[in-house]
Amino acid sequence: MASSPWPRANPPAVVVTAAEMQAIEGQVFESGMPVAALMEKVAGLIAGWIRVAYPPATYPRVGVLVGPGHNGGDALVVARELCFRGYQVRICSPFSRHKPLTTDHLRFAQHLAIPVGQTLAALGDCDLLIDGLFGFGLERPLTGDLAHLVEAVNADPTPVVSIDLPSGLDTDTGAMLGSALRATHTLCLGLWKRAFCQDAALRYLGQAHLIDFGITEDAIAAGLGPKPWVQRLTAAIALDRLPLPRRPDAHKYRVGHLLLVAGSRQYAGAALLAGLGARASGVGMVTLAVPESLRLMVVAQLPEALVVGCPESPTGAIASLPADLDLNRYDAIALGPGLSKAASAPLEAALASPSPLLLDADGLNLLADRNPINTLASRPGPTLLTPHRGEFKRLFPTILGDTADAGAAAQAAAAQSQAVVLLKGACTAIAAPDGQLWYGPPSTPALARGGSGDVLTGLTGGLLAQHQAMAPKPGTEAVLNAALAGTWWHARAGTLAAAERTQLGVDPTQLAHHLAPALAQELAP
Secondary structure, eight states: OOOOOSSSSSSSOEOHHHHHHHHHHHHHHTTTHHHHHHHHHHHHHHHHHHHSSTTTTTTOEEEEEESSHHHHHHHHHHHHHHHHHEEEEEEEEOSOOOOHHHHHHHHHHHHTOOEEEEEGGGGGSEEEEESSSOOOOSSOOOHHHHHHHHHHHHHHHEEEEESSSSBOOOTTOOOSSSOOOOOEEEEEESSSSSGOOOGOOOOHEEEEEEEEEOOOHHHHHHHHOOSSEEEEOHHHHHHHHOOOOHHHOOTTTTOOOOEEOOOOOTTTTHHHHHHHHHHHHTOOOEEEEGGGGGGHHHHHHTTTSEEEEOBBBBTBBBOOOTOOOOGGGEEEEEETTOOOTTOHHHHHHHHSSSSEEEEEEEHHHHHHHHHHHHHHHHSSOEEEHHHOHHHHHHSSSSTTTTTTTTTHHHHHHHHHHHHHHEEEEESOOOEESSSSSOOOOOOGGGSSSSTTHHHHHHHHHHHHHHHHHHHSSHHHHHHHHHHHHHHHHHHHHHHHHHHHTTTTSSSHHHHHHHHHHHHHHHOOO
16 A cells, blocks of 8 residues: 655655665656656745745845756756745856756746856855755766855855755765765755765755655655665654553563663773663663672662672772672663773673673673674574774674765674664664664764763663563564664754753763653653
Protein backbone atom coordinates (compact mmCIF):
# COMPACT_ATOMS: atom_id res chain seq x y z
CA MET A 1 0.00 0.00 0.00
CA ALA A 2 1.34 3.43 -0.89
CA SER A 3 2.06 5.83 1.94
CA SER A 4 -0.06 8.92 2.40
CA PRO A 5 0.73 11.85 0.06
CA TRP A 6 2.06 15.21 1.26
CA PRO A 7 1.52 16.83 3.71
CA ARG A 8 2.54 14.33 6.39
CA ALA A 9 3.05 14.80 10.11
CA ASN A 10 6.17 12.61 9.97
CA PRO A 11 7.91 12.98 6.61
CA PRO A 12 10.24 10.21 5.42
CA ALA A 13 13.55 9.88 7.24
CA VAL A 14 15.24 7.95 4.43
CA VAL A 15 18.78 9.05 3.48
CA VAL A 16 19.83 8.53 -0.15
CA THR A 17 22.82 8.83 -2.44
CA ALA A 18 22.66 10.77 -5.70
CA ALA A 19 22.19 7.57 -7.70
CA GLU A 20 19.41 6.39 -5.39
CA MET A 21 17.61 9.73 -5.62
CA GLN A 22 17.77 9.58 -9.41
CA ALA A 23 16.25 6.10 -9.33
CA ILE A 24 13.46 7.22 -7.00
CA GLU A 25 12.69 10.30 -9.09
CA GLY A 26 12.55 8.00 -12.12
CA GLN A 27 9.86 5.97 -10.34
CA VAL A 28 7.91 9.15 -9.54
CA PHE A 29 7.96 10.22 -13.19
CA GLU A 30 7.10 6.71 -14.43
CA SER A 31 4.05 6.73 -12.16
CA GLY A 32 2.66 9.64 -14.20
CA MET A 33 3.95 12.78 -12.46
CA PRO A 34 5.13 15.22 -15.16
CA VAL A 35 8.50 16.84 -14.53
CA ALA A 36 7.00 20.29 -15.02
CA ALA A 37 4.22 19.59 -12.50
CA LEU A 38 6.68 18.35 -9.89
CA MET A 39 8.82 21.46 -10.41
CA GLU A 40 5.80 23.70 -9.83
CA LYS A 41 4.84 21.78 -6.69
CA VAL A 42 8.33 21.80 -5.20
CA ALA A 43 8.98 25.45 -6.03
CA GLY A 44 5.63 26.42 -4.53
CA LEU A 45 6.63 24.75 -1.25
CA ILE A 46 10.00 26.50 -1.30
CA ALA A 47 8.42 29.87 -1.97
CA GLY A 48 5.98 29.30 0.88
CA TRP A 49 8.85 28.50 3.24
CA ILE A 50 10.70 31.65 2.19
CA ARG A 51 7.66 33.87 2.70
CA VAL A 52 7.44 32.70 6.30
CA ALA A 53 11.15 32.79 7.10
CA TYR A 54 11.93 35.96 5.13
CA PRO A 55 8.74 38.06 4.81
CA PRO A 56 8.67 40.73 2.06
CA ALA A 57 8.23 43.59 4.50
CA THR A 58 11.64 42.81 6.01
CA TYR A 59 13.44 41.21 3.06
CA PRO A 60 11.97 42.90 -0.02
CA ARG A 61 14.94 42.57 -2.42
CA VAL A 62 15.67 39.01 -3.48
CA GLY A 63 18.45 37.86 -5.77
CA VAL A 64 18.14 34.45 -7.42
CA LEU A 65 21.14 32.46 -8.71
CA VAL A 66 20.03 30.17 -11.55
CA GLY A 67 21.91 27.12 -12.81
CA PRO A 68 21.58 25.31 -16.14
CA GLY A 69 19.60 22.31 -14.88
CA HIS A 70 16.38 21.61 -13.06
CA ASN A 71 17.73 23.12 -9.85
CA GLY A 72 17.86 26.35 -11.82
CA GLY A 73 14.31 25.67 -13.03
CA ASP A 74 13.15 25.30 -9.42
CA ALA A 75 14.84 28.62 -8.61
CA LEU A 76 13.10 30.37 -11.54
CA VAL A 77 9.67 29.18 -10.46
CA VAL A 78 10.46 30.37 -6.93
CA ALA A 79 11.53 33.74 -8.38
CA ARG A 80 8.24 34.01 -10.25
CA GLU A 81 6.14 33.12 -7.22
CA LEU A 82 7.99 35.59 -4.99
CA CYS A 83 7.54 38.29 -7.61
CA PHE A 84 3.79 37.65 -7.57
CA ARG A 85 3.90 38.02 -3.76
CA GLY A 86 5.40 41.50 -3.86
CA TYR A 87 9.15 40.83 -3.64
CA GLN A 88 11.56 42.81 -5.80
CA VAL A 89 13.25 39.95 -7.62
CA ARG A 90 16.38 39.94 -9.78
CA ILE A 91 17.94 36.94 -11.49
CA CYS A 92 21.56 36.05 -12.14
CA SER A 93 22.15 33.16 -14.55
CA PRO A 94 25.83 32.89 -15.48
CA PHE A 95 25.14 30.21 -18.11
CA SER A 96 24.38 30.63 -21.81
CA ARG A 97 22.65 27.24 -22.16
CA HIS A 98 20.00 25.62 -19.98
CA LYS A 99 17.85 22.50 -19.99
CA PRO A 100 14.67 23.02 -22.06
CA LEU A 101 12.29 23.32 -19.07
CA THR A 102 14.64 25.76 -17.34
CA THR A 103 14.88 27.77 -20.58
CA ASP A 104 11.08 28.02 -20.69
CA HIS A 105 10.93 29.37 -17.14
CA LEU A 106 13.72 31.84 -17.85
CA ARG A 107 11.75 33.16 -20.85
CA PHE A 108 8.64 33.51 -18.70
CA ALA A 109 10.58 35.42 -16.05
CA GLN A 110 11.78 37.84 -18.73
CA HIS A 111 8.23 38.15 -20.00
CA LEU A 112 7.21 39.19 -16.49
CA ALA A 113 9.91 41.90 -16.66
CA ILE A 114 12.00 40.32 -13.91
CA PRO A 115 15.53 41.69 -14.48
CA VAL A 116 17.94 38.96 -15.69
CA GLY A 117 21.73 39.24 -15.92
CA GLN A 118 24.74 36.95 -16.18
CA THR A 119 26.86 38.45 -13.41
CA LEU A 120 26.45 38.82 -9.67
CA ALA A 121 26.51 42.60 -10.10
CA ALA A 122 23.18 42.31 -11.96
CA LEU A 123 21.49 41.51 -8.64
CA GLY A 124 22.42 44.82 -7.05
CA ASP A 125 21.90 45.14 -3.30
CA CYS A 126 19.87 42.22 -1.93
CA ASP A 127 18.25 41.36 1.37
CA LEU A 128 18.19 37.65 0.51
CA LEU A 129 19.93 35.36 -1.98
CA ILE A 130 18.47 32.11 -3.31
CA ASP A 131 21.00 29.55 -4.50
CA GLY A 132 19.66 27.53 -7.43
CA LEU A 133 22.94 26.93 -9.27
CA PHE A 134 23.34 23.18 -8.66
CA GLY A 135 21.38 20.65 -6.63
CA PHE A 136 22.14 16.98 -6.07
CA GLY A 137 24.32 15.04 -8.48
CA LEU A 138 27.09 17.59 -9.09
CA GLU A 139 30.29 15.74 -10.01
CA ARG A 140 32.67 18.32 -11.50
CA PRO A 141 34.44 20.95 -9.39
CA LEU A 142 33.44 24.60 -9.64
CA THR A 143 36.29 26.53 -11.20
CA GLY A 144 37.00 29.82 -12.93
CA ASP A 145 34.21 32.39 -13.01
CA LEU A 146 31.82 30.08 -11.15
CA ALA A 147 34.28 29.68 -8.29
CA HIS A 148 34.78 33.46 -8.16
CA LEU A 149 31.00 33.95 -8.05
CA VAL A 150 30.68 31.51 -5.14
CA GLU A 151 33.54 33.18 -3.27
CA ALA A 152 31.92 36.59 -3.76
CA VAL A 153 28.62 35.29 -2.34
CA ASN A 154 30.44 33.78 0.63
CA ALA A 155 32.15 37.11 1.33
CA ASP A 156 28.79 38.91 1.44
CA PRO A 157 26.79 38.90 4.73
CA THR A 158 23.45 38.59 2.90
CA PRO A 159 21.55 35.46 4.05
CA VAL A 160 21.47 32.61 1.53
CA VAL A 161 18.84 29.91 1.05
CA SER A 162 20.14 26.96 -0.98
CA ILE A 163 17.75 24.74 -2.89
CA ASP A 164 18.42 21.03 -2.21
CA LEU A 165 22.18 21.42 -1.57
CA PRO A 166 24.59 24.35 -1.37
CA SER A 167 26.16 24.62 -4.82
CA GLY A 168 29.56 22.97 -4.98
CA LEU A 169 28.98 20.07 -2.55
CA ASP A 170 29.26 16.41 -3.44
CA THR A 171 25.86 14.82 -2.81
CA ASP A 172 27.22 11.69 -1.16
CA THR A 173 30.39 12.72 0.69
CA GLY A 174 29.55 16.35 1.47
CA ALA A 175 33.01 17.30 0.21
CA MET A 176 33.63 20.66 -1.44
CA LEU A 177 34.07 20.37 -5.22
CA GLY A 178 36.52 23.14 -5.98
CA SER A 179 34.44 25.81 -4.25
CA ALA A 180 31.19 25.63 -2.33
CA LEU A 181 28.56 28.14 -1.31
CA ARG A 182 27.92 28.59 2.43
CA ALA A 183 24.17 28.68 3.04
CA THR A 184 22.23 30.16 5.92
CA HIS A 185 19.48 27.60 5.31
CA THR A 186 19.40 24.59 3.01
CA LEU A 187 16.06 23.21 1.86
CA CYS A 188 16.60 19.53 1.06
CA LEU A 189 14.03 18.31 -1.47
CA GLY A 190 12.04 15.10 -1.05
CA LEU A 191 14.49 12.88 0.83
CA TRP A 192 17.61 13.58 2.85
CA LYS A 193 20.76 13.40 0.77
CA ARG A 194 23.80 11.65 2.23
CA ALA A 195 25.75 14.96 2.35
CA PHE A 196 23.49 16.17 5.16
CA CYS A 197 24.94 13.42 7.35
CA GLN A 198 28.61 14.15 6.71
CA ASP A 199 30.88 16.22 8.95
CA ALA A 200 32.52 17.77 5.87
CA ALA A 201 29.28 19.44 4.78
CA LEU A 202 28.18 21.01 8.06
CA ARG A 203 29.95 24.36 7.63
CA TYR A 204 28.16 24.86 4.28
CA LEU A 205 24.63 23.65 5.07
CA GLY A 206 23.59 26.19 7.69
CA GLN A 207 20.24 25.10 9.13
CA ALA A 208 18.88 22.14 7.20
CA HIS A 209 15.18 21.62 6.47
CA LEU A 210 13.40 18.84 4.58
CA ILE A 211 10.86 19.94 1.95
CA ASP A 212 8.60 16.90 1.81
CA PHE A 213 6.81 16.83 -1.53
CA GLY A 214 5.08 13.49 -1.06
CA ILE A 215 7.31 10.74 -2.41
CA THR A 216 5.40 7.54 -1.65
CA GLU A 217 6.85 4.53 0.10
CA ASP A 218 6.17 2.53 -3.06
CA ALA A 219 8.40 4.85 -5.09
CA ILE A 220 11.12 4.69 -2.44
CA ALA A 221 10.96 0.89 -2.32
CA ALA A 222 11.06 0.62 -6.12
CA GLY A 223 14.10 2.88 -6.25
CA LEU A 224 16.01 1.43 -3.30
CA GLY A 225 14.97 -2.21 -3.26
CA PRO A 226 14.31 -4.20 -0.08
CA LYS A 227 14.99 -2.76 3.35
CA PRO A 228 17.02 -1.96 5.40
CA TRP A 229 17.16 1.61 4.15
CA VAL A 230 19.53 4.20 5.55
CA GLN A 231 17.60 6.61 7.76
CA ARG A 232 18.03 9.83 9.68
CA LEU A 233 17.17 9.70 13.37
CA THR A 234 14.12 11.91 13.93
CA ALA A 235 12.27 12.81 17.11
CA ALA A 236 9.34 10.60 16.14
CA ILE A 237 11.61 7.59 15.62
CA ALA A 238 13.55 8.19 18.84
CA LEU A 239 10.49 8.74 21.00
CA ASP A 240 9.10 5.45 19.71
CA ARG A 241 12.32 3.75 20.94
CA LEU A 242 12.07 5.05 24.50
CA PRO A 243 10.96 2.57 27.20
CA LEU A 244 7.62 4.36 27.50
CA PRO A 245 4.91 4.15 28.61
CA ARG A 246 5.62 2.17 31.76
CA ARG A 247 3.21 -0.38 33.10
CA PRO A 248 0.93 1.06 35.80
CA ASP A 249 2.25 -1.55 38.25
CA ALA A 250 5.93 -0.87 37.50
CA HIS A 251 8.46 -0.96 40.32
CA LYS A 252 12.23 -0.58 40.42
CA TYR A 253 12.95 -4.24 39.77
CA ARG A 254 10.82 -4.24 36.62
CA VAL A 255 12.35 -1.18 34.95
CA GLY A 256 15.94 -2.29 34.70
CA HIS A 257 19.09 -2.73 36.78
CA LEU A 258 22.28 -1.29 35.28
CA LEU A 259 25.80 -2.19 36.37
CA LEU A 260 28.09 0.74 35.58
CA VAL A 261 31.82 -0.02 35.85
CA ALA A 262 33.76 3.23 35.70
CA GLY A 263 36.36 5.49 37.19
CA SER A 264 39.90 5.42 38.49
CA ARG A 265 41.82 7.63 40.86
CA GLN A 266 43.07 9.63 37.89
CA TYR A 267 39.67 9.93 36.22
CA ALA A 268 37.25 10.03 39.14
CA GLY A 269 34.89 12.51 37.48
CA ALA A 270 34.06 10.14 34.61
CA ALA A 271 32.29 7.75 36.99
CA LEU A 272 30.17 10.59 38.36
CA LEU A 273 29.23 11.91 34.92
CA ALA A 274 28.24 8.47 33.69
CA GLY A 275 26.24 8.03 36.89
CA LEU A 276 24.41 11.32 36.26
CA GLY A 277 23.53 10.11 32.77
CA ALA A 278 22.22 6.81 34.15
CA ARG A 279 20.19 8.65 36.79
CA ALA A 280 18.51 10.77 34.10
CA SER A 281 17.62 7.70 32.02
CA GLY A 282 14.98 6.64 34.54
CA VAL A 283 16.47 3.17 35.08
CA GLY A 284 15.09 1.46 38.15
CA MET A 285 18.41 0.57 39.80
CA VAL A 286 22.04 1.56 39.26
CA THR A 287 24.95 -0.33 40.74
CA LEU A 288 28.13 1.68 40.29
CA ALA A 289 31.40 -0.24 40.59
CA VAL A 290 34.35 2.09 41.28
CA PRO A 291 37.77 1.84 42.93
CA GLU A 292 37.40 1.65 46.70
CA SER A 293 39.09 5.03 47.15
CA LEU A 294 36.26 6.70 45.18
CA ARG A 295 33.35 4.98 46.89
CA LEU A 296 32.47 7.59 49.52
CA MET A 297 32.81 10.46 47.06
CA VAL A 298 30.44 8.76 44.61
CA VAL A 299 27.92 7.92 47.36
CA ALA A 300 27.82 11.59 48.35
CA GLN A 301 27.04 12.66 44.76
CA LEU A 302 24.73 9.77 43.78
CA PRO A 303 22.99 8.68 46.98
CA GLU A 304 20.40 6.59 45.14
CA ALA A 305 23.03 4.36 43.50
CA LEU A 306 24.32 1.11 44.97
CA VAL A 307 28.02 1.94 45.05
CA VAL A 308 30.45 -0.99 45.15
CA GLY A 309 34.06 -0.33 46.08
CA CYS A 310 36.45 -2.54 44.12
CA PRO A 311 40.02 -3.64 44.87
CA GLU A 312 42.37 -1.26 43.15
CA SER A 313 45.83 -1.29 41.70
CA PRO A 314 48.70 0.89 42.98
CA THR A 315 47.79 3.41 40.27
CA GLY A 316 44.17 3.64 41.45
CA ALA A 317 42.51 1.54 38.75
CA ILE A 318 40.00 -1.26 39.38
CA ALA A 319 42.17 -4.36 39.82
CA SER A 320 39.23 -6.77 39.89
CA LEU A 321 35.51 -6.88 40.54
CA PRO A 322 34.40 -8.22 43.95
CA ALA A 323 33.96 -11.97 43.95
CA ASP A 324 30.34 -11.70 45.10
CA LEU A 325 29.37 -9.33 42.25
CA ASP A 326 27.27 -11.57 39.97
CA LEU A 327 27.33 -9.92 36.53
CA ASN A 328 24.58 -12.21 35.24
CA ARG A 329 21.97 -10.60 37.49
CA TYR A 330 22.06 -7.23 35.73
CA ASP A 331 19.84 -6.26 32.82
CA ALA A 332 22.77 -4.42 31.24
CA ILE A 333 26.41 -3.57 31.89
CA ALA A 334 28.12 -0.33 30.83
CA LEU A 335 31.88 -0.30 31.17
CA GLY A 336 34.68 2.09 30.38
CA PRO A 337 34.42 5.78 31.36
CA GLY A 338 37.56 6.79 33.25
CA LEU A 339 38.52 3.16 33.79
CA SER A 340 42.17 3.51 32.63
CA LYS A 341 44.01 0.87 30.63
CA ALA A 342 45.20 -0.84 33.82
CA ALA A 343 41.69 -2.23 34.43
CA SER A 344 41.68 -5.30 32.16
CA ALA A 345 40.09 -7.70 34.67
CA PRO A 346 36.64 -6.01 34.71
CA LEU A 347 36.55 -6.13 30.90
CA GLU A 348 37.30 -9.85 30.89
CA ALA A 349 34.45 -10.49 33.32
CA ALA A 350 31.99 -8.32 31.37
CA LEU A 351 32.84 -9.95 28.04
CA ALA A 352 32.11 -13.37 29.56
CA SER A 353 28.67 -12.30 30.83
CA PRO A 354 25.53 -12.94 28.75
CA SER A 355 24.14 -9.55 29.80
CA PRO A 356 23.94 -6.82 27.12
CA LEU A 357 27.20 -4.87 27.29
CA LEU A 358 27.98 -1.25 26.40
CA LEU A 359 31.69 -0.49 25.96
CA ASP A 360 33.03 3.06 25.89
CA ALA A 361 36.30 4.95 26.41
CA ASP A 362 38.90 2.73 28.13
CA GLY A 363 36.63 -0.27 27.72
CA LEU A 364 37.17 0.20 23.98
CA ASN A 365 40.88 0.89 24.34
CA LEU A 366 41.32 -2.31 26.34
CA LEU A 367 39.29 -4.23 23.75
CA ALA A 368 41.53 -2.88 20.99
CA ASP A 369 44.50 -4.70 22.57
CA ARG A 370 42.73 -8.02 21.97
CA ASN A 371 41.28 -9.30 18.69
CA PRO A 372 38.13 -7.13 18.76
CA ILE A 373 36.28 -8.77 15.88
CA ASN A 374 36.71 -12.36 17.09
CA THR A 375 36.14 -11.38 20.72
CA LEU A 376 32.87 -9.59 20.03
CA ALA A 377 31.55 -12.09 17.53
CA SER A 378 31.92 -14.87 20.10
CA ARG A 379 30.36 -13.01 23.06
CA PRO A 380 27.41 -14.79 24.73
CA GLY A 381 25.40 -11.54 24.83
CA PRO A 382 24.79 -8.52 22.54
CA THR A 383 27.24 -5.62 22.54
CA LEU A 384 27.05 -1.87 21.92
CA LEU A 385 30.25 0.02 21.07
CA THR A 386 30.30 3.82 21.40
CA PRO A 387 33.68 4.98 20.02
CA HIS A 388 34.75 8.37 18.73
CA ARG A 389 36.89 8.31 15.59
CA GLY A 390 40.19 7.80 17.42
CA GLU A 391 38.88 4.84 19.40
CA PHE A 392 37.24 3.43 16.27
CA LYS A 393 40.56 3.48 14.39
CA ARG A 394 42.22 1.59 17.22
CA LEU A 395 39.46 -1.04 17.17
CA PHE A 396 39.11 -1.32 13.38
CA PRO A 397 42.31 0.09 11.89
CA THR A 398 41.57 -0.98 8.31
CA ILE A 399 38.04 0.45 8.04
CA LEU A 400 38.01 4.19 8.69
CA GLY A 401 40.20 6.69 6.87
CA ASP A 402 40.48 10.35 7.80
CA THR A 403 37.75 11.40 5.35
CA ALA A 404 35.68 8.22 5.18
CA ASP A 405 31.91 8.26 5.60
CA ALA A 406 31.20 7.43 9.23
CA GLY A 407 28.07 5.56 8.23
CA ALA A 408 29.81 3.18 5.85
CA ALA A 409 32.56 2.63 8.43
CA ALA A 410 30.05 1.87 11.19
CA GLN A 411 28.21 -0.56 8.92
CA ALA A 412 31.41 -2.44 8.09
CA ALA A 413 32.43 -2.63 11.75
CA ALA A 414 28.98 -3.82 12.85
CA ALA A 415 28.93 -6.53 10.20
CA GLN A 416 32.40 -7.79 11.15
CA SER A 417 31.98 -7.67 14.93
CA GLN A 418 28.26 -8.49 15.21
CA ALA A 419 27.95 -5.53 17.61
CA VAL A 420 25.84 -2.41 17.31
CA VAL A 421 28.28 0.42 16.57
CA LEU A 422 27.57 4.00 17.61
CA LEU A 423 30.33 6.04 15.96
CA LYS A 424 30.32 9.44 17.67
CA GLY A 425 31.00 12.70 15.89
CA ALA A 426 29.34 15.87 14.70
CA CYS A 427 27.32 13.51 12.50
CA THR A 428 26.90 10.35 14.59
CA ALA A 429 26.31 7.03 12.80
CA ILE A 430 24.58 4.01 14.36
CA ALA A 431 24.84 0.65 12.60
CA ALA A 432 23.43 -2.78 13.43
CA PRO A 433 24.89 -6.13 12.35
CA ASP A 434 21.99 -6.74 9.94
CA GLY A 435 22.91 -3.67 7.87
CA GLN A 436 20.57 -1.09 9.38
CA LEU A 437 22.18 2.35 9.44
CA TRP A 438 20.96 5.49 11.14
CA TYR A 439 22.50 8.96 11.12
CA GLY A 440 22.11 10.95 14.31
CA PRO A 441 19.92 14.04 14.61
CA PRO A 442 21.13 17.64 14.37
CA SER A 443 23.26 18.37 17.42
CA THR A 444 25.46 21.21 18.66
CA PRO A 445 29.21 21.89 18.87
CA ALA A 446 28.54 22.73 22.52
CA LEU A 447 28.99 18.98 23.13
CA ALA A 448 32.64 19.14 22.02
CA ARG A 449 33.82 18.92 25.63
CA GLY A 450 35.48 16.21 27.67
CA GLY A 451 32.89 14.28 29.67
CA SER A 452 29.95 14.64 27.25
CA GLY A 453 30.52 11.06 26.12
CA ASP A 454 30.51 9.81 29.71
CA VAL A 455 27.01 11.23 30.14
CA LEU A 456 25.94 9.46 26.92
CA THR A 457 27.31 6.16 28.24
CA GLY A 458 25.30 6.35 31.44
CA LEU A 459 22.16 7.52 29.66
CA THR A 460 22.32 4.84 26.98
CA GLY A 461 23.27 2.15 29.48
CA GLY A 462 20.26 3.04 31.60
CA LEU A 463 17.97 2.88 28.56
CA LEU A 464 19.48 -0.46 27.58
CA ALA A 465 18.79 -1.91 31.03
CA GLN A 466 15.17 -0.75 30.81
CA HIS A 467 14.66 -2.21 27.34
CA GLN A 468 16.27 -5.47 28.38
CA ALA A 469 14.07 -5.71 31.47
CA MET A 470 11.07 -5.51 29.16
CA ALA A 471 12.46 -8.08 26.66
CA PRO A 472 12.06 -11.86 27.00
CA LYS A 473 15.77 -12.51 26.30
CA PRO A 474 18.96 -10.60 25.47
CA GLY A 475 18.88 -9.31 21.92
CA THR A 476 20.23 -6.78 19.45
CA GLU A 477 16.85 -5.01 19.24
CA ALA A 478 17.11 -3.75 22.83
CA VAL A 479 20.67 -2.56 22.15
CA LEU A 480 19.65 -0.73 18.97
CA ASN A 481 16.64 0.88 20.68
CA ALA A 482 18.87 2.18 23.47
CA ALA A 483 21.49 3.49 21.04
CA LEU A 484 18.94 5.37 18.94
CA ALA A 485 16.98 6.82 21.85
CA GLY A 486 20.13 7.73 23.79
CA THR A 487 21.80 9.46 20.84
CA TRP A 488 18.76 11.58 20.09
CA TRP A 489 18.06 12.45 23.74
CA HIS A 490 21.70 13.42 24.37
CA ALA A 491 21.69 15.71 21.31
CA ARG A 492 18.40 17.33 22.30
CA ALA A 493 19.69 18.03 25.82
CA GLY A 494 22.85 19.58 24.39
CA THR A 495 20.85 21.78 22.05
CA LEU A 496 18.53 22.92 24.83
CA ALA A 497 21.44 23.64 27.17
CA ALA A 498 23.27 25.60 24.45
CA ALA A 499 20.17 27.70 23.79
CA GLU A 500 20.05 28.64 27.46
CA ARG A 501 23.75 28.86 28.26
CA THR A 502 25.49 29.43 24.85
CA GLN A 503 27.78 26.96 23.14
CA LEU A 504 30.53 27.79 25.62
CA GLY A 505 28.42 27.12 28.71
CA VAL A 506 27.44 23.48 28.34
CA ASP A 507 29.72 21.53 30.66
CA PRO A 508 28.89 17.82 31.11
CA THR A 509 27.13 18.38 34.43
CA GLN A 510 24.86 20.96 32.83
CA LEU A 511 24.28 18.55 29.96
CA ALA A 512 23.13 15.86 32.39
CA HIS A 513 20.85 18.33 34.17
CA HIS A 514 19.18 19.25 30.85
CA LEU A 515 18.29 15.65 29.95
CA ALA A 516 15.01 15.59 31.85
CA PRO A 517 13.83 19.06 30.68
CA ALA A 518 14.70 18.21 27.07
CA LEU A 519 12.58 15.07 27.11
CA ALA A 520 9.74 16.82 28.93
CA GLN A 521 9.76 19.49 26.23
CA GLU A 522 9.43 16.86 23.50
CA LEU A 523 6.70 14.91 25.30
CA ALA A 524 4.60 17.97 26.15
CA PRO A 525 1.21 17.92 24.41
